[in-house]
Amino acid sequence: MYQLSVNLEDFLAKYWQKQPTIIKGGFVAFSDPISPEELAGLSMEEEIDSRFVSNANDQWQAEYGPFSEDKFTDLGASHWSLIVQAVNHWHAGAAELVKPFKTLPQWLFDDLMISYSVEGGGVGPHIDQYDVFIVQGSGKRHWRVGAKDVGQYKETKRHEALRQIESFDAIIDDVLEPGDILYIPPGFPHDGYALEPSMSYSVGFRSPKEQELISNFADYVLAHDYGNVHMHKPELSTQEHFGEITSGDRETLTQMLTSALENETTVKDFLGCMLSQSRHQLNIIEPDTKWTSEEVAEHLSQGGELYKVAGLRALVHEDEPTMVYINGEVFRLAESQVWLARALTNEDVLVDVEPNTHVVPLLTELLNKGYWYAE
Structure with a gap:
């Protein structure tokens, strides 16, 4: 050590x-x-x-x-x-x-x-x-x-x-x-x-550059089909200088541009997904034979440990500890499972986990994705 x-x-x-x-x-x-x-x-x-x-x-x-x-x-x-x-x-x-x-x-x-x-x-x-x-x-x-x-x-x-x-x-x-x-x-x-x-x-x-944040946020908005609306202006009128962008139109378009950024949930999910992805390839190997919930429950009941793939990022927001972001994916936990969110994000090995109905389905999914594994 x-x-x-x-x-x-x-x-x-x-x-x-x-x-x-x-x-x-x-x-x-x-x-x-x-x-x-x-x-x-x-x-x-x-x-x-x-x-x-x-x-x-x-x-x-x-x-x-x-x-x-x-x-x-x-x-x-x-x-x-x-x-x-x-x-x-x-x-x-x-x-x-x-x-x-x-x-x-x-x-x-x-x-x-x-x-x-x-x-x-x-x-x-x-x-x-x-x-x-x-x-x-x-x-x-x-x-x-x-x-x-x-x-x-x-x-x-x-x-x-x-x-x-x-x-x-x-x-x-x-x-x-x-x-x-x-x-x-x-x-x-x-x-x-x-x-x-x-x-x-x-x-x-390494922190992301401003242009990385902007570029990745644009990709995130497109991937989730957010903001798929055009400017709505039924009170349109003619203008003497028709080559001008009016101040009112500029304000409306600016509001359209920033509206997604004003949605706290959208920004939090975007940052969680982006920041939980590694810049380098991970040694993620999905199991040849998928785990069943029964097998995971038995493994845990016998004191079996689960290991996080090296370099895998698992993150939570400070003010929303039940939303776990792992390798760009979102996993929602029950309010009673904050302890599990802490374990997933802070520990390399899961030990002494009680195989209850809240824990087993999530861990089965994570094992089958190759994010955690059992020796």
């Missing part, structure tokens, strides 16, 4: 989206939860996002997986990195590294990205628009972080798949050793490269 050496509440108050910092010994006696060979194996899977980046002789190259086994033969001893996204979805040991950050809002959590780099390997100077805790595993990595200054840094195209920037002055310039954590808020330029073969673990938190 990994345990942070800092108090997250204190850390948030001082650093979150304010300034980058290094936490020396953020994890005491840190050991890698995954090997480079296992990481390479994951990069061969089609459903897992991965990249291979090399920069030998300052010639930047980038490839996207899945990779074949041949990719990892006869590689040079320096200047390359293998990067795999959402490893917490696919590797139980790596998923343990996310747990110390669980008390942060999980709708903000993006994924655990892991990179293996040999000497000189990295992705070059760049700027991200999300919060990230970079945990150093085995080996050492040199990191530089610059000041946040919107518009100051110019992008450079060393490769079409890499969004890099030109050089920057560092406000942090240090070497991370196993267990050290570098926190970088959005908008701060940074650059890291391995001093020796090393593992790096990036725990990322």
Whole structure:
């Protein structure tokens, strides 16, 4: 079990989206939860996002997986990195590294990205628009972080798949050793490269952009056929300047545009559905043979446990704790089942669940969707 050496509440108050910092010994006696060979194996899977980046002789190259086994033969001893996204979805040991950050809002959590780099390997100077805790595993990595200054840094195209920037002055310039954590808020330029073969673990938190909210809300409105009405104006009259949009018409059209946003239920359901969907593919496997309610009841009565699929998001609104949003779907629970909603959204394992008539049908549905499973 990994345990942070800092108090997250204190850390948030001082650093979150304010300034980058290094936490020396953020994890005491840190050991890698995954090997480079296992990481390479994951990069061969089609459903897992991965990249291979090399920069030998300052010639930047980038490839996207899945990779074949041949990719990892006869590689040079320096200047390359293998990067795999959402490893917490696919590797139980790596998923343990996310747990110390669980008390942060999980709708903000993006994924655990892991990179293996040999000497000189990295992705070059760049700027991200999300919060990230970079945990150093085995080996050492040199990191530089610059000041946040919107518009100051110019992008450079060393490769079409890499969004890099030109050089920057560092406000942090240090070497991370196993267990050290570098926190970088959005908008701060940074650059890291391995001093020796090393593992790096990036725990990322990402909020949606305004344009994502607007675009996804439009899709949600269309999917649910909301607002399928035209402007109604029986008192229409002629106008001398017929190329004008009158102030009254503009106000009416604006009201039509914002009416859906003024419906609290619509907005709550939209946000619950959108924020409960992962940006990365999940390891969801529906059972070959569907569970019956009787089988689920028997499993629970015998003390059987149910496990949430790694990376699956289950959320509730603070003021409506019986509406559970799971992977973009809505599940309504009875008022007496708030405890179950809390368990579904806060726990990775359901234990000691009494198989009553409210619980069994819902858990049967979740098991058959592959969202939870039994060992």
